[in-house]
Amino acid sequence: MPKEKPKEKPKENTSTMRVLQGLEHGSSSVRLQAALAAGTTPDTRFIDRLIERCAIEPEFHVREMLTWALTRHPSSTAVPYLVDELRSERAQARSQALHTLSKIGERQAWPAITRELLTDADDEVARSAWRAAVVLVPEDEEPELARALATQLGRGGRETRLSLSRALVALGEVAMPTLRAAMTDHDPGVRQHVIATERLLRNPDAGFDWAIEEAKRIVALGTTGQEE
Known part of the structure; x- marks a missing residue:
């Protein structure tokens, strides 16, 4: 009886790879389109790469699209990644993670909005923390x-x-x-x-x-x- 041929590994989804590569492109317009695609067709494989890009993306309009893309993913998956990012040494990483948490509005993230973030030495981080805090705070706090x-x-x-x-x-x-x-x-x-x-x-x-x-x-x- 002839041996059964081993099954071929599924090829990497080309559209997924295109998005991931686009997020690293030198052109801001390409990065913007990649972030738009990531939000239009959410995929959990995008989450960590979107967050990584938020930390270093120099263009405001691209960062906003990255945040929008993250809000399109399940909060149960995205929020833990974002909470981890609040401990980053990079100010932009903390600021953008806070901004994204305020847009998602998942109140389970409230304990991560610490006094250290509310009084962060970086004005952009502190401002983002203030905005996130008033969205996420429980009434009794x-x-x-x-x-x-x-x-x-x-x-x-x-x-x-x-x-x-x-x-x-x-x-x-x-x-x-x-x-x-x-x-x-x-x-x-x-x-x-x-x-x-x-x-x-x-x-x-x-x-x-x-x-x-x-x-x-x-x-x-x-x-x-x-x-x-």
Whole structure:
């Protein structure tokens, strides 16, 4: 009886290989198309490569497409990879992983949003952590998150302060006791940031620049502005 021929190994899926190779291409437009393909036809083999690319991708629009592609994959598979990435020494890796977690919105990732990330020395990482935190935080932990965020009041330039104000505004009235307590801070920059954030909390349509100018005026006059 003739021996049965051994079965041939299945050939690597050429479209899968094309996507993986495209993610490493020197052209940003090719990388963008590869990320689009990875999200259009999700495959768990893409996940780690998408995350690796997030850590080093220089183009913002490509990073956004990489994040979108990751949101198209099962969260049960993607989230553990992203949580692991939060321990990376590369700031962009941490920032992009946090950004992607905020887009996925899987609350099981909440314990990974540590105080270390909320106070990260890199502004982009901290801003991403703030955005992720207000999306993922359980309701009963919102007051503690507000207190953690308040330690960053007065930090950085306009964009950093705006990001923090938006995070505190997203917490709503839960943040008010913490903001009022911060009004006693000796740093006028912190007090200005508190007042501007309260203005935005009361009137979300108000511009941040206007709120900051109002806050500077109030601090200069030596009032809290809470009665206005």
